[in-house]
Amino acid sequence: MINFTVGPVQSSDAVRAIGAEQVPYFRTAEFSELMFENEALVKKFAKASEDSRVVFITGSGSAGMETAVMNTLTPQDKAIVVNGGSFGERFVELLTLHEIPFTEIKLKPGKALKPEHLAELDGKDYTTFLVNKHETSTGVHYDMNLISDFCKRNNMFLIVDCISTFLTDPFDMEALGADIMITGSQKALACPPGISVMVLSPRALTRIDNTKCKCQYLDLKLALKNGERGQTPWTPAVGILRQINMRLKEIDANGGVEGEIARTAVLANYFREQIKDLPFEIVSESLSNAVTPLHPTTASAYDIFLKIKDEYGMWICPNGGSMKDTVFRVGHIGALTTADYDQLVNAFKDLQKRGLI
Amino acid sequence: MINFTVGPVQSSDAVRAIGAEQVPYFRTAEFSELMFENEALVKKFAKASEDSRVVFITGSGSAGMETAVMNTLTPQDKAIVVNGGSFGERFVELLTLHEIPFTEIKLKPGKALKPEHLAELDGKDYTTFLVNKHETSTGVHYDMNLISDFCKRNNMFLIVDCISTFLTDPFDMEALGADIMITGSQKALACPPGISVMVLSPRALTRIDNTKCKCQYLDLKLALKNGERGQTPWTPAVGILRQINMRLKEIDANGGVEGEIARTAVLANYFREQIKDLPFEIVSESLSNAVTPLHPTTASAYDIFLKIKDEYGMWICPNGGSMKDTVFRVGHIGALTTADYDQLVNAFKDLQKRGLI
Numbered sequence: 028m029i030n031f032t033v034g035p036v037q038s039s040d041a042v043r044a045i046g047a048e049q050v051p052y053f054r055t056a057e058f059s060e061l062m063f064e065n066e067a068l069v070k071k072f073a074k075a076s077e078d079s080r081v082v083f084i085t086g087s088g089s090a091g092m093e094t095a096v097m098n099t100l101t102p103q104d105k106a107i108v109v110n111g112g113s114f115g116e117r118f119v120e121l122l123t124l125h126e127i128p129f130t131e132i133k134l135k136p137g138k139a140l141k142p143e144h145l146a147e148l149d150g151k152d153y154t155t156f157l158v159n160k161h162e163t164s165t166g167v168h169y170d171m172n173l174i175s176d177f178c179k180r181n182n183m184f185l186i187v188d189c190i191s192t193f194l195t196d197p198f199d200m201e202a203l204g205a206d207i208m209i210t211g212s213q214k215a216l217a218c219p220p221g222i223s224v225m226v227l228s229p230r231a232l233t234r235i236d237n238t239k240c241k242c243q244y245l246d247l248k249l250a251l252k253n254g255e256r257g258q259t260p261w262t263p264a265v266g267i268l269r270q271i272n273m274r275l276k277e278i279d280a281n282g283g284v285e286g287e288i289a290r291t292a293v294l295a296n297y298f299r300e301q302i303k304d305l306p307f308e309i310v311s312e313s314l315s316n317a318v319t320p321l322h323p324t325t326a327s328a329y330d331i332f333l334k335i336k337d338e339y340g341m342w343i344c345p346n347g348g349s350m351k352d353t354v355f356r357v358g359h360i361g362a363l364t365t366a367d368y369d370q371l372v373n374a375f376k377d378l379q380k381r382g383l384i
Numbered sequence: 385m386i387n388f389t390v391g392p393v394q395s396s397d398a399v400r401a402i403g404a405e406q407v408p409y410f411r412t413a414e415f416s417e418l419m420f421e422n423e424a425l426v427k428k429f430a431k432a433s434e435d436s437r438v439v440f441i442t443g444s445g446s447a448g449m450e451t452a453v454m455n456t457l458t459p460q461d462k463a464i465v466v467n468g469g470s471f472g473e474r475f476v477e478l479l480t481l482h483e484i485p486f487t488e489i490k491l492k493p494g495k496a497l498k499p500e501h502l503a504e505l506d507g508k509d510y511t512t513f514l515v516n517k518h519e520t521s522t523g524v525h526y527d528m529n530l531i532s533d534f535c536k537r538n539n540m541f542l543i544v545d546c547i548s549t550f551l552t553d554p555f556d557m558e559a560l561g562a563d564i565m566i567t568g569s570q571k572a573l574a575c576p577p578g579i580s581v582m583v584l585s586p587r588a589l590t591r592i593d594n595t596k597c598k599c600q601y602l603d604l605k606l607a608l609k610n611g612e613r614g615q616t617p618w619t620p621a622v623g624i625l626r627q628i629n630m631r632l633k634e635i636d637a638n639g640g641v642e643g644e645i646a647r648t649a650v651l652a653n654y655f656r657e658q659i660k661d662l663p664f665e666i667v668s669e670s671l672s673n674a675v676t677p678l679h680p681t682t683a684s685a686y687d688i689f690l691k692i693k694d695e696y697g698m699w700i701c702p703n704g705g706s707m708k709d710t711v712f713r714v715g716h717i718g719a720l721t722t723a724d725y726d727q728l729v730n731a732f733k734d735l736q737k738r739g740l741i
Binding site for chain 2: 028030032034035037038043044046047048049050051052053054055085086087088089090093097120121124125211213219220221241242243244245260261262263264265266267336342344345347
């Protein structure tokens with residue numbers, strides 16, 4: 028099976044080889060060393076300031092999003108959240124559950140964030156901005172410079188879900204003034220799912236210090252304290268953290284974050300070029316290199332997902348909810364090559380020949 | 385390195401082989417099928433009632449403990465908690481954080497729970513009992529029949545952390561009237577860490593329905609709803625769930641839970657027999673098959689851990705906190721053989737010959 032979903036994605040041979048090893052005991056100086064190396068490389072690739080910190084939560088990207096909300100926001104905050112799809116909606120749910128007052132910028136599926144969306148919120152008493160840099164469900168990549176300028180002007184705390192866009196599109200945490208950036212092991216980090224990675228700015232660290240987290244497992248004070256000695260408060264997914272280490276070093280040895288972004292862009296552009304004559308419409312106004320969201324004009328998107336899986340041995344990424352039949356996505360993250368895309372495009376062409384799309 | 389810690393432990397070849405495979409896309413009927421199989425086998429091995437349910441949380445065993453507290457208890461409850469070490473203390477911390485009134489049965493390290501500890505709490509208005517069936521930090525295995533009788537007599541809800549004792553010592557969830565049993569992937573399940581497994585009785589399911597969980601990520605209502613179709617609300621540690629599936633089927637094919645308990649008991653007894661002449665005292669009044677907690681009478685426990693690691697290539701399990709220098713533990717879970725214990729005992733004897741213990 029070739030995997031073109033947006034996670035879990037395909038891992039490199041070196042990362043998979045670690046998956047076959049016995050998982051070592053981890054309350055050791057050796058494992059601490061590895062964790063410090065992970066922290067340094069993630070900071071480097073996120074372009075975080077030297078005094079930022081990184082924590083690794085055993086959990087999904089959504090656990091990282093909730094950890095950010097629970098550890099840095101309180102009912103005294105007033106947040107703005109961009110809601111352009113399922114992951115924006117998740118931030119809305121989290122703010123609601125944790126009783127953080129907020130205003131929602133609701134965008135139709137596929138629509139970009141524009142200056143006019145922010146204009147009426149400028150100069151008000153908002154304290155915090157939450158955004159999914161790439162709304163993975165619809166493949167919309169938001170303009171971070173626009174958001175950064177707005178936040179700087181209004182002195183706002185900025186939480187950025189980079190789960191599917193870290194390592195696929197430029198992100199300069201320090202220059203943007205972002206305070207929390209979140210990603211997951213199973214996206215462009217191309218490791219098995221199970222770890223959420225969070226980078227925390229000095230301003231985030233101060234907020235964490237001053238906020239009581241009502242969940243021990245997701246308490247960043249404990250994670251940061253243990254992180255000082257390269258450890259975690261609870262038994263983490265040690266195997267995946269070792270795979271992340273291998274992958275970060277692979278990226279570092281192959282042109283760093285710029286090299287990885289360029290590699291992903293080549294794949295994305297190659298695929299988008301090849302499908303020009305197929306009955307698919309790109310549904311996003313602002314694409315990331317991570318994924319191409321497509322509306323098939325002649326058939327059900329979910330039927331195409333099933334046929335590609337069951338008859339051609341490949342996974343593309345189905346959408347859920349109201350977009351189940353109208354949109355599928357093709358990912359460009361993980362260990363993929365142009366030859367893999369040739370196979371996928373040939374499968375689409377075969378479906379077309381068979382009159383099925 | 386041979387790994388004698390209490391987690392992560394050594395995995396079988398078949399489990400490790402899965403670790404080397406690409407992680408498949410999981411929003412599929414194929415993955416749902418695997419999850420249903422996992423649920424059925426865990427229920428079988430926990431001897432849970434047919435109408436119980438199983439959820440798999442991507443997180444540590446501590447995440448499972450907090451999930452239990454957050455989803456079934458409220459400030460209207462009145463709990464009893466057995467606190468005989470770090471993991472009992474963790475339940476105390478969780479009850480405190482979540483504002484659940486409780487009475488603590490504080491036991492000295494190594495001490496068993498006795499009827500007299502419960503006598504004065506009988507016939508009061510307690511609603512809930514929390515216990516680590518095996519207090520892993522000190523290796524004390526509590527008398528579950530004593531606790532079960534007390535809970536039945538007082539009509540109490542019973543939460544049992546079986547993290548390190550599931551599959552190593554007898555546990556009959558239905559007969560004991562236990563309502564929640566918690567375990568983790570990296571203990572006797574002998575898979576990489578990253579998944580906490582919870583079995584929920586019908587009474588637990590009712591409590592979950594009636595309790596508002598203040599953490600979306602750990603919300604069992606969402607986990608149970610998605611579980612109905614063999615799925616999880618968030619991207620889980622798919623690779624580890626596939627390894628758990630392999631391991632559960634291995635156990636099922638090799639005499640089931642009784643076979644696994646017997647296999648572990650043989651290893652534990654073998655080791656305990658071999659160390660009789662060494663300067664180590666067993667510090668627990670009531671041992672589980674999972675681990676042997678030892679107090680070295682002639683040297684620092686932590687120094688022995690370091691020497692065994694650095695000079696003999698084996699991990700034994702150090703203790704933390706105040707027991708760092710006085711206690712280490714030797715585990716009997718995971719893919720170990722009597723030949724492995726011969727190596728460990730020879731290393732101890734060599735240390736003795738060298739005058740280091």
